[in-house]
Amino acid sequence: xxxxxxxxxxxxxxxxxxxxxxxxxxxxxxxxxxxxxxxxxxxxxxxxxxxxxxxxxxxxxxxxxxxxxxxxxxxxxxxxxxxxxxxxxxxxxxxxxxxxxxxxxxxxxxxxxxxxxxxxxxxxxxxxxxxxxxxxxxxxxxxxxxxxxxxxxxxxxxxxxxxxxxxxxxxxxxxxxxxxxxxxxxxxxxxxxxxxxxxxxxxxxxxxxxxxxxxxxxxxxxxxxxxxxxxxxxxxxxxxxxxx
Amino acid sequence: xxxxxxxxxxxxxxxxxxxxxxxxxxxxxxxxxxxxxxxxxxxxxxxxxxxxxxxxxxxxxxxxxxxxxxxxxxxxxxxxxxxxxxxxxxxxxxxxxxxxxxxxxxxxxxxxxxxxxxxxxxxxxxxxxxxxxxxxxxxxxxxxxxxxxxxxxxxxxxxxxxx
Numbered sequence: 001x002x003x004x005x006x007x008x009x010x011x012x013x014x015x016x017x018x019x020x021x022x023x024x025x026x027x028x029x030x031x032x033x034x035x036x037x038x039x040x041x042x043x044x045x046x047x048x049x050x051x052x053x054x055x056x057x058x059x060x061x062x063x064x065x066x067x068x069x070x071x072x073x074x075x076x077x078x079x080x081x082x083x084x085x086x087x088x089x090x091x092x093x094x095x096x097x098x099x100x101x102x103x104x105x106x107x108x109x110x111x112x113x114x115x116x117x118x119x120x121x122x123x124x125x126x127x128x129x130x131x132x133x134x135x136x137x138x139x140x141x142x143x144x145x146x147x148x149x150x151x152x153x154x155x156x157x158x159x160x161x162x163x164x165x166x167x168x169x170x171x172x173x174x175x176x177x178x179x180x181x182x183x184x185x186x187x188x189x190x191x192x193x194x195x196x197x198x199x200x201x202x203x204x205x206x207x208x209x210x211x212x213x214x215x216x217x218x219x220x221x222x223x224x225x226x227x228x229x230x231x232x233x234x235x236x237x238x239x240x241x242x243x244x
Numbered sequence: 245x246x247x248x249x250x251x252x253x254x255x256x257x258x259x260x261x262x263x264x265x266x267x268x269x270x271x272x273x274x275x276x277x278x279x280x281x282x283x284x285x286x287x288x289x290x291x292x293x294x295x296x297x298x299x300x301x302x303x304x305x306x307x308x309x310x311x312x313x314x315x316x317x318x319x320x321x322x323x324x325x326x327x328x329x330x331x332x333x334x335x336x337x338x339x340x341x342x343x344x345x346x347x348x349x350x351x352x353x354x355x356x357x358x359x360x361x362x363x364x365x366x367x368x369x370x371x372x373x374x375x376x377x378x379x380x381x382x383x384x385x386x387x388x389x390x391x392x393x394x395x396x397x398x399x400x401x402x403x404x405x406x407x
Contacts, residue, residue, distance in 0.1 A: 098313035
């Protein structure tokens, strides 16, 4: 009787402890397994993450290259004027405080670029004259943009057969000056280079008329021209060089 | 010895900052979404290393940037040197440990910088070469980029000290 009592007492006392200890052991064993599994999963996750990251990077690169390819194809398809050859180049530098003043090209005298060569850009499949080369080094060239507030050149509206002076103002809108009051200028008219200043050949598109104001007392019309190309996002350009 | 080390650090900082500026332009500049890297770096250098270092680096960066453009030569050098001086002078009053503060300081510095550049261009050129909309956008980009660049500059300085 006392033996049974002691046995039961011990059983009563130890059985939950053992069971709990066993549970605890199996839990810890599982935990080690789980930790091992977790580490493996973590490593796998890192690997997958890096794969995804590289895929995202590749996709981004692909999109950039596609866009670049499109722009370069447009440049290649650009039909040069007779007696001009095209030197394509990438814009390698542009400073914030001279955003509408100048850009730096990644090609220079070594590629045949010369001083005062006209520069054309293509954006969204539209071509437009953007300026001329004002400084040339062996492997770079500085282009003064038409939007610069110290740029001005002769421009004409073919439909109206009128010629004026297009002037930059430090922003992506031109002013077409010296257009006579009687000139038939309409919104949407294409403005092209007139070829009179000596720097630019005639017929290169510059922009489209977006606003015409007629002052009854004045001698000339106040004409606003929006560039054909997006000056804020010039990436690749074609430099027109005279010669074979 | 210390002077030589400072000079080497200045040169290394100049070339590294310039490289970052050019590389970032390659990927973001053509879309016009580029923060003013040199301005943000000058600001961070001013708050972390003091006026003299920041205004010297800013002046060098500014002159280099001016040299590649066609606007008033020295305008950006002067503006960046001024930002470096201000950042250094007020470094004890500004707690740049928090990203929120870094953003606010970058926005204020950008406004001061653009106001200075605008004034110089108006006085000496008769007109600015950027629009108000773009300046607003660039100011926002500077604010966003500042915490990243500030942390980078902090690491760069500690790396140099450890070396």
